[in-house]
Amino acid sequence: MVIGVVAGVVLAGLLVLIGLFKLMWRVAEPNEALVISGSAHKTEGLGEGMGFRIVTGRGTLVIPGVQAVRKLSLDLNETMLSVDCVTQQGIPLRVKGVVIFKVGDDFVSIANAARRFLDQQKMMPERVHIVFAGHLRSIVGGLTVEDMIRDREKLTGQTRAACGTEMEKLGLIVDSLQIHEIEDPTGYIKNLAMPHAAAVQRDARIAQAEANRLATEAEQTAQARMAEATRDSEILQAGYQAERDKAAAAARQAGPLADAAARQEVVVQETRVAELEAHRREQQLQADVRKPADAQAYEKRTLAEAERDARISAAQAKARETELAAAAEATRVKTAAAAEAQATEARGVAAAKATRATGEAEAAATQAKGLAAAESARAAGLAEAEAIKARAAALAENQEAVVAQQLAENWPEIVAAGAGAFGNVEHMVLLNGAEGMSEMFAKALTMGGTGLGLARQLLSSMNQQGAAGQSAESRNGRAAANGHAVPAGAGEVPAARIPIADGDGDADRS
Template identity: 45%
Template sequence: MFGYRVPQGDQAMLILGGRGGATAPFKVVTGHGAFVVPVFRKVQFLTLSLFESEVEEPCVTKQGIALTVKAVIAAKVGNDTESIVNAAQRFLSDQRQMPTLTGRIFAGHLRSIIGSMTVEEIITERQKLAMEVLDGSKEEMAKMGLIVDALQIQGIDDGGLGYVKAMAAPHNARIQQQAQIAQASADQAAAEAQQESLRQQAKYERDTAITQAGYAAETQAAQAKAAQAGPLSQAQSQQEVINAQTELAQRQASLREEQLVAEVIKPAQADAERLRIMAKAEAERTRIQAEAAASSNRVALDQALIAQLPQIVEKAAMGLSGAKVTMLNGSDGLSDMISGLASQGVAIFDALRGEVGSEKPQDGPAMPEPKGIAGKGCVNERTNG
């Protein structure tokens, strides 16, 4: 629209030629537009944007040490009408002067404040230095309609004197010492950790080797036992066979011994006992014949023979009393044995009578051999006591 003007967001529109405010020769418009009558009114714009001012100023400290201080100031025109009016009255015709003049103002205050501080304070308390500079320049900046958003001390240089470096040397040495101590501690801890790791690894390797050796020993023992199981089983089987054969041989030997006793020794003992009994009977017959011949009494002889017959049988029985008799067929064997003894007694009696009846004594015929003195089904055994 014709005659209607609008300032930008970072500008203040100044309308000249009309009725201004009580303290300003122009009307200030910000944030909205306004009608400007051509020819009768004139419009100018004042920037409200932020500007930067750099300061590099040689200063002398309280100790007399020359320092070069670098600082950066960020400032702008205030947003209120008073600040805009003050800034417009000073910089409207040449707004580029605002950074230059701001830098000079701060340079003066910087020299003044550094002159009241030591190098140690300047280095260690930079924030305090910046705050004092801001406080010292605030009034002057307000008169120019400017406000400071930030002040930053960028660097402090002693011009090669080495004071700052020397001042930092103890701290650097202490820091380096602490760093070396920390590094040594770290190295020691790392070495201890490495040694502990090696010990643990060696321990694990030892335990593993012991366990493996134990397993290997158990495996070898099991393998050896398994390898010996066959021969041991075979040896045990052979031993059992040998034991069975030995027992069988012993039984066969015992049986053979019993057969030998039954077939050879016992019959021989029975024959010997028979011959002994016969010899005794012969001797008794001879004695009786002699007595009969002396008496020439046949009846007496018969009576004598009859009287002696029980003794003969008794003698025969006594001869068998010390013998071991084995019955082969029970009570029948016993009856046969008793009948045999009686028959032998009668035979002896008949023989004696026949011999006595002859004219002179002579060797008579052999007495009939007793029919099995032990009887049928028995075996005689005699043990000489």
């Protein structure tokens, strides 16, 4: 606890010392001087017993209550001069200017200024104006207007020299003295300038006239040169026009040739585009029509064959089942008859009945076999009728696919017929090489395209015959179901003859 108290006391003492130091320590700014009064001090250059101390640019200790500290500004000050003067010639003038001054940086100047302006620093510009106004009137009174106009620096120098001693006593120095304007209420300066202005105006008019003459001569010379240049230009233009006309004529002659060449190139490109378009359409037909049609026809044909095979299998299974049932029944009857015959033979009285029973059993077996055969024939007929119906429906829905399939199957013969168109040609001249040969062969093959219409007509007739065949097939199926025999080929559609166009456009192949 004692240590804490001692530490607190020490800390409080330090704080008091710091506070007293801050209270006693004063620092002078670069643009000010501290004037410390209250005790005798010795300042360099000022002698002893002055009664105050001057501090600039550093700090110093001041005893509060014993010494007083005041600041003296070392900043620049200015005062505007506007002084009414009379020259040596008796001409009244008003001189306007500005004086820039400040307190001197040496201790003597600071001491002189402190004694005179320490409490009246705002009065400095007014005091300086009074000093400069008196000396300026005195100096202007000894000069003429011409001297003031021609040598304004002389007026400035004499004024600064005359005020220098008084300003030094005040502790001030003049940084700048500028005479801005000299006003002349009587117009003396203006009249003084009129002869010179008239002479200058005369010289200006003479110079302007000379300049106009020279300009006219230059303009005439320039116009002559312009005419000469125009003549040379027109001659050159005529030559250039002749060259242009010649070039235009050549261009007009080259135009039809270029157009013909361009049209020829266009025809060639259009031909190639047509060939590519035909090839594309062929490929598109292969992809969009033939392959889907082949797939659909194959699907329907496969489904019809599967359904037919299923029905035939079912009919055969049923017929087999009936046959086995009849055989079983016949075996049972035969067994019973044999047993009965044995019994009759043993008894000797039932021989006739056993013989009769055996005949009835054989008759029943025969009838069962006939019924099974009839059921099998009926099922086969129904399956064949369904297959024919499915094929007729496929022909009705996909005529284009059937034609395309028939064309694909007979394509070798078509190609042989197209090549036959050139069989009797001994010599052939091709202008475009391999492309010309391909074009001639393609045109020969496309001549067979007229057979497509005949193929469609044939398909229509086949559809009608298919409908008639279906009716006959249904009748045959009913006849088979009733136990009647069906003649071979009665329900089949006659084979279609598809005309194939040869190179001459005639349908000579089926």
